[in-house]
Amino acid sequence: MRPLAADDLPCALVELDEEGRIREANEVFVAWTGLSRSELEGRPFLSLRTRVSGPGGTSDGFVRLAHVDGSSRPVIVGSRPATDGELLVLVDGTERAEREQEMVRTHALQERTRNRLQLIIDSSIAFSAATTEQALGDILASTVTKAYQAEQTAVFLLDDSGEFVQASGSNPMRFLDQTHSLAEQARELRRVITISGTAAADAVAPVLGQAMRDAGVHAVLVAPIQHDDVLFGLFSAFFLHPREFDSEAAPLADALAGQAAQAITTLRLQRQLEHAAMHDETTGLPNRRLLETELLEYQRSTSTLVATLFIDLDGFKRVNDGLGHHTGDLLLREVGERLQAAVRQDDLVARYGGDEFVVVCEVPEVAAAEEVADRIRQAIELPFADIPEGFPISASIGLSIARTEDPAWTPDRLIREADHAMYSAKNAGGNRVVGIPVG
Known part of the structure; x- marks a missing residue:
């Protein structure tokens, strides 16, 4: 050659x-x-x-x-x-091939970015439509599964005691201590965690690496759900196949977790506003508005009789004027607690306004309603820790009873009759129960 x-x-x-x-x-x-x-x-x-x-x-x-x-x-x-x-x-063609490969990578990145942006937009719309935290958790779990092509996704929310409780999705890590290890990492670091391979998991926590082996999990992504430094929970995506995470994995998880946190914040604020609109600020009891709403439910009661007790405190004005409004508020709160302790859990206790309270309960006979009323009267007559001697407190109680089969009775009529009976009790010297005959 x-x-x-x-x-x-x-x-x-x-x-x-x-x-x-x-x-x-x-x-x-x-x-x-x-x-x-x-x-x-x-x-x-x-x-x-x-x-x-x-x-x-x-x-x-x-x-x-x-x-x-x-x-x-x-x-x-x-x-x-x-x-x-x-x-x-x-x-x-090395240089040209590299340029074309870079163009391919750029195009793929743009496509992924476009898809993920659309995913964020869609999830934002879905989150805003959720009416409960359970529904929101279900949407988040489904969205994360789709976004990362994960085999399983779980959403955990913090309960009142500060513990993580699974709210939605599925968790391949069957034991609480295994999940707890993963959750505590997110709580402590307050950032997205990605773990590829059990060796990497061992470096984070041996119990986590073992948990992944036991569950057949090859990779994990964990994101804290937080808003304005308030931690609500976390979500975790589990991969039953080898998985490496690109540079966009963490920002996408941050965006989804942030949207979920804002939605949870909105839901909880709505609940607080709804509660405030229906409950008394001083005692925490249902207010007059909720009382009237709940009374409508008693029209559908299967019991024979519905009793309404209208309670007015004797001596409250002297406490409020002589000891101050703060002491008066403490007294009202304790009265509310005594009322709740004197009746069944399913009975309705409400603050009607000022020093007036209403109790509604289903009773089998008139004598049972009179027994409840007298039990309340005796409970209120007991000394109050924050009230000194010379400021006696008692209750004037008006009792109204309606037969549920009577189509003529209404919540307004029950309250009005009980109120009139209460004034009769007060005009008779107070600290007594006066009842309206059953119609």
């Missing part, structure tokens, strides 16, 4: 015979293959090349020229007929 002319050219030249075997090659081609001229002579050119597929699996015009060390070089091949064969011109 004799050297091909133009060895000083920056491209490779190869002359093939009619069967596509190498007849001659220049020094550039020899260097690109790592073979000697004698090793190249007679070798099929096709044995040294493979087609390269571009984006979408289509040919992008490159072939890869193999080197004996196992590497390969992208080249662009041109050809023209030669005497009894073909002359090939091979141009190094």
Whole structure:
């Protein structure tokens, strides 16, 4: 095999015979293959090349020229007929291939970014439509599963005692201490945690690495659900296949967790406002508005009789004027507690306004209602810790009873009759129960 002319050219030249075997090659081609001229002579050119597929699996015009060390070089091949064969011109396509690969990566990144942005928009709409934290947790678990193609996703929320409780999704880590280890990492670091492989999990906490092995989990992503430094919980995505996380994994988790935290904040604020609208600020009892609403439910009661007790405190004005409003508020709160302790859990206790309270209960007979009323009267008559001697407190109680089968009774009528009976008790000297005859 004799050297091909133009060895000083920056491209490779190869002359093939009619069967596509190498007849001659220049020094550039020899260097690109790592073979000697004698090793190249007679070798099929096709044995040294493979087609390269571009984006979408289509040919992008490159072939890869193999080197004996196992590497390969992208080249662009041109050809023209030669005497009894073909002359090939091979141009190094490394730089162009790198540019095109970078374009492919950029396009893929843009597509992922676009998909994730749409996911964030869709999740924001879904979160805003959730009316309960349970529904919100279900949406979050479903969204995270879709976003990361995770096999399982679990959402944990902090309960009143500060413990993580699973609210939605599924958790392959079956034991509480295993989940607790994962949750405490997120609580302590307050940032997204990604763990790929059980060895990495061992470095975080041995119990976590063992938990992943036991559950067949290869990778985990954990994100704290927090807003304005208030931690509400966390979500965790579990992968039952090897998984590496790209640079966008944590920001996406942050965005989803942040949206969920804002939605939880809104839901809890709404609940607080609804509670405030229906409950007395001083005692925490249902207020007049909620009382009237709840009384409507008693019209559907299966009991024979519904009793309404209208309670007015005797001596409260002297406490309020003589000892101050703060002491008066303490007294009202304790009265509310005594009322709740004197009746059943299902009975309704409300603050009607000022020093007036209302109790509503279902009773089998009039005597049972009178017994409840007298029990309340005796409970209020007992001394109060914050009230000194000389400020006696008692209760004037009006009792109204309606038969549930009577279509004429209404909540307003019950309250009005009990109120009139209470004034009769107060005008008679107070600290007594006066009842309205059953209609």
